[in-house]
Structures are given as C-alpha cells and as structure tokens.
Amino acid sequence: MGVNKPSSGDTITKQSVIGMHDTLRTNINGMDDQFIGPSSFGIPQMSTSASPLVAFDHVNDTGTSTIVMNTFGNSDISTDVIPNWQDLTTFRLNNGGSGFTTVGASQYVVFFTCRITVARDGSANDMAPDPQVHAMFAITHEDNGGTETVVQSSIMGYGLYGTQPGTIDWEKQEIPVAIWCSFNFPSAKIIDTIRVYSCMLNGTAVTAPTDIIIERGTSGVLVFERV
Amino acid sequence: MLFFPKGVFNGEVVDPDRLSADFVEGNRILSDTTHYQWAEDTFTQRPKLEAGTHVNIINNTKHVRLQITSGQNPIVGRGVGTPAPDLWQIPLDRGLQEIGDGDIRAEWVSDVPELVMICYCIQYYMPGQATVNSIFGGNDHRARFQSLIQIDGSNIPGTGPHAVENTISGIRGTGFAYTSLGVSATTIQFLEAGAHFATVVANIARTDPHISSFDVAEYDYKIDGGGQEFKGFVVASRNLIVMRFGRGALLGG
Numbered sequence: 001m002g003v004n005k006p007s008s009g010d011t012i013t014k015q016s017v018i019g020m021h022d023t024l025r026t027n028i029n030g031m032d033d034q035f036i037g038p039s040s041f042g043i044p045q046m047s048t049s050a051s052p053l054v055a056f057d058h059v060n061d062t063g064t065s066t067i068v069m070n071t072f073g074n075s076d077i078s079t080d081v082i083p084n085w086q087d088l089t090t091f092r093l094n095n096g097g098s099g100f101t102t103v104g105a106s107q108y109v110v111f112f113t114c115r116i117t118v119a120r121d122g123s124a125n126d127m128a129p130d131p132q133v134h135a136m137f138a139i140t141h142e143d144n145g146g147t148e149t150v151v152q153s154s155i156m157g158y159g160l161y162g163t164q165p166g167t168i169d170w171e172k173q174e175i176p177v178a179i180w181c182s183f184n185f186p187s188a189k190i191i192d193t194i195r196v197y198s199c200m201l202n203g204t205a206v207t208a209p210t211d212i213i214i215e216r217g218t219s220g221v222l223v224f225e226r227v
Numbered sequence: 228m229l230f231f232p233k234g235v236f237n238g239e240v241v242d243p244d245r246l247s248a249d250f251v252e253g254n255r256i257l258s259d260t261t262h263y264q265w266a267e268d269t270f271t272q273r274p275k276l277e278a279g280t281h282v283n284i285i286n287n288t289k290h291v292r293l294q295i296t297s298g299q300n301p302i303v304g305r306g307v308g309t310p311a312p313d314l315w316q317i318p319l320d321r322g323l324q325e326i327g328d329g330d331i332r333a334e335w336v337s338d339v340p341e342l343v344m345i346c347y348c349i350q351y352y353m354p355g356q357a358t359v360n361s362i363f364g365g366n367d368h369r370a371r372f373q374s375l376i377q378i379d380g381s382n383i384p385g386t387g388p389h390a391v392e393n394t395i396s397g398i399r400g401t402g403f404a405y406t407s408l409g410v411s412a413t414t415i416q417f418l419e420a421g422a423h424f425a426t427v428v429a430n431i432a433r434t435d436p437h438i439s440s441f442d443v444a445e446y447d448y449k450i451d452g453g454g455q456e457f458k459g460f461v462v463a464s465r466n467l468i469v470m471r472f473g474r475g476a477l478l479g480g
Contacts, residue, residue, distance in 0.1 A: 003254045005247030012243050020250035027257050037259040044267045052281045075296040107284045109468060111346075113411075131355060131406045132300050152290040153466050156350050156409030157301075163356070178411035180348045182286035182468045203300040224282050 001027055055100045057093045058220035061114070070211035073136060073199030076157060078150040081138045085197035091219035093194040099144060100191040100223050107184040107224045110139055110151070112196050114217030116175040119160055119209035126171040128162030130205030135160060135212055138197045139181055144190040154181035157201070166207040173212070194221055229263050230256050285469040287331040289313055293352055293407075293463045301352050301407075305459030315465075319457040323375060323382060323389075323428035331467040332426040339420050344470040345376055346413035347427045350463040355406055362456055370460060371402025374429040376414050382428060386412040402432045417474070425469055431460050 003023045006016045027035070061067070071086035091112060100108075116135055121127040139154035158175050196219055202208050232249040235241055256264065291313045293301035302308035304316065315327045325332065326349065333345075351372050353359070359370045374387035387410060388403040403410070 001254075003247065003250045005251060006243035008242055008244035010243050012241060012246065016243070017246075020247055024250050024254055024257070027254055031257070031260075035258055035260055037261050040261050041265065041270075042262055045262060045265045045269045072297060076292055076294065107286070109284070109470065134295055134407065137409070153288040153464050154348075155290075155292075155464060156348065157293060157295060157352070157407055158409055159352070159406030161405055175408075177409065178348070179409055180346045180411055180413070180468055181466055182284065182288075184286070201295050202297050203295055204298065224284060 052224045052226060053222060054102060054106075054225045055095055055223035056221065057095045057100075058218060059091050059093060061090050061215075061217045063216035066117070067214040068211050069135070069198050069200070069214055071199045072208075073201055076134075076136060076155055076201060078138070078152045078155065081150045081155070081197050082140060082148055085136070085138065085199040088196045088198055088214070091196040091217060093219055093221050094192060099193070100221070101189075102185065102223065102225045103188050104226050105184070105186050106189060106226075107182060108141070108191070108194075109180070109182045109222045109224070110154070110194055110220070111178075111180045112137065112139060112217070112219045113176070113178045114214050116158065116160075116173045116177060117213045117215045118171060118173055119162075119212045122210045124210075126168065127207075127209055128164055128167050128171050129160040129209045130165040130203075130207050131159050131162050132203035132205040133160045133208050134158060134201045134203065135175070135177075136199050136201055137177060137179060139179065140195045140197060141183065141191050142193045142195070144192050148195075151181045151183055154179055160209070160212070165205070177217075194219075281473060283335070283471040283473075285333040285335060285467075285471075287333055287467045289327055289330055289465050291315075291350075291463040291465070293350065293461075300354070301463075303352060303354060303459040303461045305354050305358070310461075311463070315462045316458060317372070317429055317431050317460045317462060319370075319431040319460060320433050321430065323373065323377075323430045325377070326374070326427045326429045326462050327465060329426060331465050332424055333467055333469045334422070334424040335469070335471065336422045337418070337420050337471065337473070340474045341418050341420075342415065342472040342474050343378075343418050343423075343425075344413065344415045344472075345378065345425050345468070346411065347376060347465070347467045348409060348411040349374065349427060349429075349465040350407070351403070351410055351429075352407040352461055352463060353431075354459040358459065369404035371398065371404050371432040372408070372410075372429065372460075373402040373432050374410050374412075374427060376412065376425065377428045378414075378416060378418075378425045379423055383414050383416075386414050387427075387429075398433070402430075425467065427465070427467060429462060431457070 134157040142148040373389040376386040
C-alpha cells in the first residue's frame with residue numbers, strides 16, 4: 001500500500017500527516033511474505049536452531065575389524081527381529097549418547113549400507129552357501145522409555161551366492177547391502193538408539209554357512225522436525 | 228537498503244514533499260525488505276517457522292513379507308503356501324513397469340523450485356536358478372532384474388541395476404541375476420515449481436544363453452500371456468522416500 005502524500009505547496013494538514021502515519025503503521029504491522037524481497041535471507045538471519053534438520057548422526061566402519069554375523073533367526077516377521085537376530089553394535093546410532101530429541105512432530109530418515117564379503121563354514125573357511133540362505137537385515141528405534149520398535153519396511157533379505165553349495169566354487173559373496181527407511185512421530189519424542197539387526201534364514205537350504213563376514217559399512221540418520 | 232529519515236530541522240520551513248519523503252521512503256523499504264532490515268539470528272525459534280516450508284518429506288511404504296523362515300523358502304505364488312496379498316509379480320520381458328502398480332508412487336505440487344532427494348529400497352526375489360532353467364530350458368539362462376527411479380515419466384539412469392545392451396549379445400551386466408536382493412538407490416534432482424511425481428519401475432529383462440552368447444548372438448523372448456509360468460519373480464517390501472528442499476529464487480521462482 002503506497003503512502004498518500006501532500007504535494008509541494010499544499011497546506012500540511014493534521015489529517016495528511018495522520019494519513020501517512022496510518023499507512024506506514026498498517027504496512028509495518030501487517031507484514032507478510034509480499035514485503036520480503038528476493039534473496040533476502042542468508043546464513044546470518046537463519047539461526048541453526050531454526051533448521052528443520054535437528055539432528056544428524058552417522059557411523060562409518062572402515063573395515064579394520066570385520067564383523068562376524070553368526071546368528072540364525074526363525075523368520076522374516078518383525079517380532080522375530082529383536083529377540084532372535086544379532087545386534088550389529090558397530091552401527092548403532094545414539095547421537096554421541098545424547099539420543100535424538102524433538103519437541104514437535106518429527107520425521108526420521110535412516111540409511112544403512114555394508115558389504116557381505118564371504119560366507120564361512122565351521123572351520124572358518126570360505127564356502128559357497130546354498131542360494132536359498134538369506135542374510136537378513138532390519139532397523140529398529142528405541143525410545144527413552146525402553147520401547148524398541150522394528151521398522152517393518154526396513155526388513156530386507158539378501159540371498160547368498162553359491163552355484164555349488166558346500167564347495168569353494170563362487171565362495172566370494174561381495175554382496176552390497178543398502179537400506180533406506182523412514183518413520184515419523186506425531187508429537188514430541190526422545191529416541192535413545194537406532195539399531196541395525198541381522199540374521200541368517202536357511203529356508204530349505206541343505207548346506208548353510210556357519211557365519212558371514214561383514215566388512216565396511218555406514219549407518220546414518222537425519223532427523224527433521226515439523227515437516 | 229537502509230532507512231535514514233531526514234526529519235525537519237529547527238526553524239526550517241516545512242515542505243510537504245520533503246516531510247512526506249520520510250514516510251514514502253520508509254514504506255518503500257518496508258515493501259521490499261532485504262537482509263539489511265532483518266537482524267542476525269532473526270529466526271531463532273523453530274516454532275515460528277511455518278511447518279513444512281523448508282523440507283517436505285514423503286514416505287510411501289508397503290510392508291510385504293516374503294514369509295521366509297528357518298525351514299521354508301519365500302512364499303511367492305509358485306509352489307506351496309499363500310503369498311502375501313501385496314506381493315507384486317514382475318512382468319517378464321515387458322520392459323520397465325511401475326512397481327506395485329503405483330502403490331508407492333509419490334505425487335506433489337510445489338509453488339517453488341525444489342532440490343529433491345529421492346531414494347528407494349525394495350525387496351526383490353526370484354525362486355532360484357533351477358526355476359529359471361525349467362522355464363527357459365537348459366542351464367545357461369539368467370533372469371536379470373532391473374529397476375530405476377522414474378521422475379515425471381523419465382527413467383533416471385544409474386538409479387538401480389540396469390544398463391542398456393551395447394551389443395546384440397551384450398545382455399550380461401544389464402541386470403541383477405541372482406536369487407534376491409534388497410535394492411536401493413538415490414538420486415538428487417532440481418525440479419521446477421509445479422506438479423511432479425516419482426516412482427520406481429522394474430523389469431525382468433530378457434535372457435540369453437549367456438555362455439553360448441559369447442559365440443552366437445541369440446535373442447530369447449518368452450512371452451507368458453497368462454502370467455502363470457513366470458509367477459514367483461516378485462517385489463516384496465518397498466519404500467520410496469522423497470525429501471524436498473525448497474530453493475526459492477534460486478531457479479527464478
């Protein structure tokens with residue numbers, strides 16, 4: 001809204017000054033996005049605390065020590081994960097022990113990657129497993145009340161490679177594991193830990209390995225608030 | 228632009244035009260504020276920001292079990308057992324089709340240009356090499372799974388196990404040929420303001436006798452009209468996550 005101003009040579013009246021004051025007051029008190037010019041805001045105006053990304057945590061396993069996953073689960077159902085699968089503690093996310101706190105509705109995006117290098121027999125020799133053996137992975141989150149929940153859609157299976165099970169043929173696996181999942185909370189929440197679980201499921205395989213070796217990997221989480 | 232009101236000096240004859248300039252100039256600056264008018268750390272409190280203006284996240288998920296156990300192979304509509312109802316049977320040799328018939332497709336409308344990060348994670352399974360051999364005959368065939376992210380109808384190269392054959396016998400390496408895989412890929416794209424959609428497409432690519440093809444180029448299409456013979460090549464659980472970061476004037480919006 002433009003200011004109506006008296007012209008040069010006019011008599012300044014009380015009303016003309018009040019009118020200009022009123023226009024300016026109305027505009028100042030009713031500012032919306034129409035009053036903001038292009039490229040107005042930069043880093044100085046946006047405090048970090050105002051970012052919708054309120055937390056980020058990640059773990060990189062460089063492969064200096066391999067992870068031996070030797071747990072056999074019962075099923076790919078979510079209720080089997082926490083009691084019967086192996087917690088890959090290397091990939092836990094807990095924000096340096098502080099957990100993840102959100103004061104309003106929030107959305108989490110979690111990713112996990114790793115590499116299954118080989119499957120081994122009971123003598124720790126590399127072996128070719130039956131391809132019906134699945135290496136399973138799942139992601140869970142535990143709140144500050146101790147309630148741990150499986151993200152169902154994160155349960156993914158990777159059939160091991162082996163054209164001649166039980167032999168050394170095709171013994172290298174080199175399977176890339178990559179899982180993305182997302183979950184949300186409608187109100188304030190504190191999540192203490194995000195975990196990655198794994199197990200093997202045999203199916204009808206005749207020859208199963210004793211363990212699989214996991215080398216290198218990354219887990220990470222992005223926590224957005226009020227999205 | 229900063230605002231410096233001139234005011235009226237003592238003893239000065241007041242010119243209406245000059246007096247009003249203070250109001251006009253103040254109003255002009257107010258109508259088009261820049262970072263000069265907004266103090267450092269102006270936006271310190273998240274609740275004062277409108278929800279969803281910075282990052283919008285769409286998470287479309289379908290949890291579908293393979294029903295694999297310690298004594299039972301996945302139940303996928305081939306052989307014993309009742310498969311999970313939302314298991315998606317992949318058409319064979321039909322090209323890239325939208326998985327789940329679009330049940331994880333994300334659609335949105337944006338008023339501003341956006342930087343969009345799209346990732347997916349899907350469970351692929353096929354019932355073993357012996358099944359592939361029985362369908363095609365012999366033991367040299369491979370069922371090659373392919374998948375890609377599709378944005379606004381365009382398949383994004385590199386977002387999954389997929390490659391275009393570069394020779395008539397160059398089928399090897401154009402897809403994933405083993406039993407099962409949790410397939411995942413990510414892409415980041417700039418999208419203009421407007422209506423958009425993102426989804427995941429998949430295919431079981433045509434096979435060839437991959438050993439003999441070194442010597443003899445040979446196509447081997449196998450059309451399964453009833454969809455019975457090829458049952459069991461499936462996508463189970465599937466996720467599509469879209470993170471949209473508004474970019475305002477960056478692209479002229």
